[in-house]
Structures are given as structure tokens and as C-alpha cells.
Amino acid sequence: MDYQSLFAEALYQQLRDQLDQEKVYQLIEKPKFTEMGDFAFPCFELAKIFRKAPNQIASDLAEKLELPPLFEKVEAVGGYVNVFLDQTEVSGSVVAEVIQAKDHYGTMNHGNGEVITIDFSSPNIAKPFSMGHLRSTVIGHSLARIAEKNGFEVVRINHLGDWGTQFGKLIAAYKLWGNEEKIREKPIKELLKLYVQFHDEAERDPSLIDEGRLWFKRLEDGDQEAHALWEWFRDESLKEFNSIYELLGVTFDSTQGEAFYNDKMDRVVQLLEEKKLLEESDGALVVQTAEGMPPCLIKKKDGTTLYATRDLAAAIYRHEIYGSERSLYVVGNEQTLHFKQLFLVLEKMGYEWSQGLKHVPFGMMLKDGKKMSTRKGKVVLLEEVLKEAVSLAQQNIADKNPSLPDQERVAHQVGTGAVIFHDLKNHRLNDVEFSLDAMLKFEGETGPYVQYTHARASSILRKASYRVNAAQLMFSDDTAWAVVKCLMGFPEAVTRAFEGNDPSQIAKYVLELAKSFNQYYGNVRILDAVEGRQEKLSLVHAVQIVLKEGMYLLGLEAPEEM
Structure with a gap:
């Protein structure tokens, strides 16, 4: 209510x-x-x-x-x-409502089944999945679950960066210095070395840039050798990406990357011509956007296409296939101009649904205050961070709870949860400083703290052999009121998170609920209570339900024991 x-x-x-x-x-x-x-x-x-x-x-x-x-x-x-x-009446009503609704508590119907597409993660093929890719992946994954909680039907899209001039550079580097045996043994590591070497050498020999452009032109023109190398690089990359997504629990409905739209761009150019929107500028084809904004480049002078051409084709295709009136693009804030141009061009083309397109920008993942750069080889690999987080969680379990069953699974839940929560507790527009120490702390405002609170609630219910009976709950004292008020606030947090495209609203909420419950637990005797025992245990159950659902919306799992 x-x-x-x-x-x-x-x-x-x-x-x-x-x-x-x-x-x-x-x-x-x-x-x-x-x-x-x-x-x-x-x-x-x-x-x-x-x-x-x-x-x-x-x-x-x-x-x-x-x-x-x-x-x-x-x-x-x-x-x-x-x-x-009226604390007595309202406490009983709220706790009963949570218990009866279970994981549906806080579910809203703002979307009424409307389809929304969410474009997120979208790493570049033949490059390692670094900490820099974490933000789009976990923000988009959380927003997808939050949108579903608000009554939308969500289509999750991984628009892979599997096309562009960087592949010409990579093919050129492979032809010059590549070793097939080494790449087959450690594909991403070796491809990254080639990519970095190409840019190092190009600083001394600028003609390499032209060589890279030439190979990309051959790729676009359907050259058999270029296409075979591109496909090999793509397949090896997808294997690595999928292992990361499995670790994070992230899934997609579509993994159609940029290359998928190669045969759909001529139609876009034709539509722009028909609507008399295309102009020639220094041999290239552009669309004027708005005063004070540069034109949107559709085709380069050499005939190669650009991100904008593909994104126009992708937007039209998605609307036609999925019937979506809303689309979110979870992409870093450095692409803000690109999306402003994209949406304006679609609007000029007469697509009313372009009003439902929204860029969801986010700040950078920094290392020592600086942006991570694949080109210069300054990256922190996400898989290594996740594995180290899980390893640390295993060590903590071995030290503090060596008899815990299924330790490996719990360590995975806690380690990955720590990494995800460290990102999502920050407002998405803020830059996040990569700090393994801060990320993996198991006290304070962290994922493991929230998970431990859920495990504590679960433990209390197990020890009490709790059975659900929420029909007549009458809270006779006010000690539970702070927790009840917090429970009341969950539906509002769900709405705020969707309206602001801001998972940190949920992260802040579960932290508040965890702190409120732990204060209650520290001041109230629950397990050996006689008076009001059912009410106390029912409150614990309600907290357990809402913490678990809040963590689900963030992409965290909720261990029953820790």
C-alpha cells in the first residue's frame, strides 16, 4: 500500500x-x-x-x-x-504484504508489457574483456532487470564491435608479425600484443595506417583471406566473452554485432537520399543535424561506412523486428555527441519512435586516475579480477567458516557480487577508480555486507524452524518500525531506479535495509523471544525476501549461508 x-x-x-x-x-x-x-x-x-x-x-x-x-x-x-x-497496524500490514507477494513485492506495471530494447556491454572483438567493459555490462544487466520489475518486456542486445578499421589494423599486424600457433594457444593475449605493436610501430612508420585501411577495405569488399582472418578472430573472442558473461550471470537475447548490418546500410543510404537529407562534404556523405553540432558522417570519401551508418540500420531493424517504442543505449559518456546525432537523423527521417531512444551514459573506469587504454596495453583484465575476487572469498570462507557446505559456489557468488556491487553503488555518471582492495572488502558498503545480512536472516529462520503465518500480525512495540519503514520504501526505489536509469538507487536501498536490520538484530532478542516471536520472525522473513530481490535487480546472488 x-x-x-x-x-x-x-x-x-x-x-x-x-x-x-x-x-x-x-x-x-x-x-x-x-x-x-x-x-x-x-x-x-x-x-x-x-x-x-x-x-x-x-x-x-x-x-x-x-x-x-x-x-x-x-x-x-x-x-x-x-x-x-499507526505503527502497530501498518507494521503488520506491510510485513504481511511482503510475505504474501514474495519476489513480486515492489513489482510495478509502468510498462504494461511494452517492449524495450537495451543495448549494453558491446565489447570489441579481438580485444580483451577488460575492467573498462565492466560498467556497460553490469549497468545494462541491472537496468534490464529493473525494467522487467517495472512491467516492461525487455530485449537484451549485445551489439558486438566486430567491424571497423581496427580489424584492418589487426589483420595488417597479423600478416606482418603474427604467429598462428601462438594465437591458437592464447588468442586474445596474442591479438592484444599485435594490436599494441601495430600502434607502436605506426608512430615510427605512419604508412602502416594506410596498410590497415587497405586491409579493412579488402574486408568490406569481401576478400576471402581478410574475411577468414576476421571470422577466426571473432570466434576466438566470443569464446572468451561468453566465459566472462557466464561468470557474471549475464545473458543476451541478441548478439548481432556491427557486421550483421553490412547488408542493411544501402537501404539507410537510399532512404536518406529519398528524403533529400544527404549532402556531399569533401567527397564524403553527411547529414546536417542541428546548429552548433557537426554533421553526421554517413560514408567516408573512400566509400567505407561508419558507426553512425550501422547504428541507423540497427535502430530501424530493431524497431521493425521487436516493435519497440523505447530503446536504451548503455554506452560511455564519451559517445554523447554520436547519439545526439543518431537520434536527430532518425527524427529527420520521420521516425516518431526516435523520441523513445535514450543514451544512458556512464563515467569511466579509471586506473591511477587515468582512462584504461587497449591501444597502449594499459588494461586490467576483468576475468583476472573476478578470479582473484572469488579466490579471496574462498580464503575468507576457509578462515571463518571452514565447515560451510558448497564453498566453491558461495565463493563465486560472493566474489563476483563484490565486483558488481562496487560498480553499481556509484551513480553511473561518476567515474570509478579501479581498486581491487576497495572492491573486495567484506565490511562496510559492499556487496558481501549485503549478502552476509541476507545469510544472517536466513540462518535465523532456519534455527527457529520458521513457518509462514502472516494472517494475524500485531506488532506490540516500536523496535521494528525503522525496518518496516525501510521495507515500505522498496517499490519507490524500484520506480526511481527505472525513471533515472540508475541502479545505484537499488544499491543504496539494500544497504539501508541491511543496516537497519542489523541494528534491529543487535538490539532485539529474536530466537529466544516468547512474546511477539511470530511477528519478529515474520519481519526477518520480509527482510530476507526484499534483500534477495534487491540483489537480484543488481545482478547479485543471495547465499543462504556464508
Whole structure:
């Protein structure tokens, strides 16, 4: 039940001539201190309308408000109308609602089954899956689950970077210095060495750049040797990528990369010509976008295509195949201009659905304050980080709980969870400094802390031989109120996370719930309680349910034991 909406409705009945209901709802605040109530309505904006002091307006409103029985009292304090919920009634109602709904608690129907495509991860073929790729992968994976929680049908797309001039450079490097045996033994490591060597040599011999362009032109023209090498590099890369995705628990509905759209770009160029949007500029073909913004390059002077051409083809194809009216592109903020141009060109082409396209940018993963660079070989491999995290988790389990069953599986859950949570607890627009030490801490604001809290709740329920009975829950004291209020906030956090494309809203929420529950656990005797035992255990069960669902939305697993 949305108690804030009930309060907003009561206020609106008194203010319908001055404010609309949505505005009333938005103005409601949640006081930091319990003694100030559960919800507060500030009257300062009404002072000019009523030509009265805010405290007088608050006093008048408090007298007239007709609140439902679930509210215990209302009072005017300064310029605020503060209301207090009936803790006994509401606690029982909230806990029962969570237990009955189980993992459906907090599920919203904003999407009403509408299809949304989410383009995320999208690593480049023939390059290692580094920590730099982690952000798009885990942010996109979490947003997909959050969108489903909000009632959307999600199509997960991995738009692989399997085309472009870098493949011409790589083929040129292989022809000059490559060793087939070494590549077959350690494909990605050797391909990275070739890629780095190419750029080192090109600084001394710029003619290599032309050689790389020539090989890419041959690839585009269907040259048999170039295509065979490209396909080999692609297949080896996909094997490595899939092992990483398996470690992270990430899945996709489509892995059609840039190359898939090679035969679909002529149609795009034709459509642009028909709509008289194409212009020639220094031998290249461009589309003018907006004042103060550079034109969108469609074809280079040598006839090769670009990212924009493929992304236009991909957007049209996805809309036609999936019928999606909304699409998210989870791509770093350095591509902001590209997506502005892309969306403007689609709009100029007359596609109304282009209004539903959104770039979801994010900050960089930094190492020592600097961007990681594949070209210069300055990368931290994600697979190595994940394996080290799992190894550390195994060591912690061996030290602290050596009799734990299925240690390998729990170590995997905790280690990967630590890496994912370290990223998602930050707002996506912030840069994240790569720090293995910070990432793998098992105390404080970390994934393992939240997972351990869930395991603690599970342990309590096991020891108590808990059986669900949420029909008549009457909480007789106020010790549980902070936890109950936190549980009430989960649906709102789910909505906020979707509307802001911001998984950190869920990460912050589960941290808050974990802290609130651990404080409750530290102050209340649960297992040996006689009075209110069923209520206490039911509260533990509700926390267990919501923590598990919150972690699921982030892409973390929830161990029953740790």
C-alpha cells in the first residue's frame, strides 16, 4: 500500500483549487527523525496563494485533514503538516504484504508489457574483456532487470564491435608479425600484443595506417583471406566473452554485432537520399543535424561506412523486428555527441519512435586516475579480477567458516557480487577508480555486507524452524518500525531506479535495509523471544525476501549461508 498517496489524497481534498494531485504528492517529504512524523507536507509554496504565514496554513490544514484509520495522528509544526502512521497496524500490514507477494513485492506495471530494447556491454572483438567493459555490462544487466520489475518486456542486445578499421589494423599486424600457433594457444593475449605493436610501430612508420585501411577495405569488399582472418578472430573472442558473461550471470537475447548490418546500410543510404537529407562534404556523405553540432558522417570519401551508418540500420531493424517504442543505449559518456546525432537523423527521417531512444551514459573506469587504454596495453583484465575476487572469498570462507557446505559456489557468488556491487553503488555518471582492495572488502558498503545480512536472516529462520503465518500480525512495540519503514520504501526505489536509469538507487536501498536490520538484530532478542516471536520472525522473513530481490535487480546472488 502506498501510504504517501493516501496522505496526498487527503491533502488534495483540501487543496484541489490550489494544487494538482501530482504536485501535492511531489511536495511530501520524509522527515529524518521519527519524532517529526512519517510524512511531512511543507506549506511554504502556499503562502503567496493564501496570503497567510506557512505555520498558519499548516495549522488550518492539520485541523481539516480527514485521514484514513491507518494514520494515528496529525500535527502542525512550524510550516509543516506532520502525520504519524499507526505503527502497530501498518507494521503488520506491510510485513504481511511482503510475505504474501514474495519476489513480486515492489513489482510495478509502468510498462504494461511494452517492449524495450537495451543495448549494453558491446565489447570489441579481438580485444580483451577488460575492467573498462565492466560498467556497460553490469549497468545494462541491472537496468534490464529493473525494467522487467517495472512491467516492461525487455530485449537484451549485445551489439558486438566486430567491424571497423581496427580489424584492418589487426589483420595488417597479423600478416606482418603474427604467429598462428601462438594465437591458437592464447588468442586474445596474442591479438592484444599485435594490436599494441601495430600502434607502436605506426608512430615510427605512419604508412602502416594506410596498410590497415587497405586491409579493412579488402574486408568490406569481401576478400576471402581478410574475411577468414576476421571470422577466426571473432570466434576466438566470443569464446572468451561468453566465459566472462557466464561468470557474471549475464545473458543476451541478441548478439548481432556491427557486421550483421553490412547488408542493411544501402537501404539507410537510399532512404536518406529519398528524403533529400544527404549532402556531399569533401567527397564524403553527411547529414546536417542541428546548429552548433557537426554533421553526421554517413560514408567516408573512400566509400567505407561508419558507426553512425550501422547504428541507423540497427535502430530501424530493431524497431521493425521487436516493435519497440523505447530503446536504451548503455554506452560511455564519451559517445554523447554520436547519439545526439543518431537520434536527430532518425527524427529527420520521420521516425516518431526516435523520441523513445535514450543514451544512458556512464563515467569511466579509471586506473591511477587515468582512462584504461587497449591501444597502449594499459588494461586490467576483468576475468583476472573476478578470479582473484572469488579466490579471496574462498580464503575468507576457509578462515571463518571452514565447515560451510558448497564453498566453491558461495565463493563465486560472493566474489563476483563484490565486483558488481562496487560498480553499481556509484551513480553511473561518476567515474570509478579501479581498486581491487576497495572492491573486495567484506565490511562496510559492499556487496558481501549485503549478502552476509541476507545469510544472517536466513540462518535465523532456519534455527527457529520458521513457518509462514502472516494472517494475524500485531506488532506490540516500536523496535521494528525503522525496518518496516525501510521495507515500505522498496517499490519507490524500484520506480526511481527505472525513471533515472540508475541502479545505484537499488544499491543504496539494500544497504539501508541491511543496516537497519542489523541494528534491529543487535538490539532485539529474536530466537529466544516468547512474546511477539511470530511477528519478529515474520519481519526477518520480509527482510530476507526484499534483500534477495534487491540483489537480484543488481545482478547479485543471495547465499543462504556464508
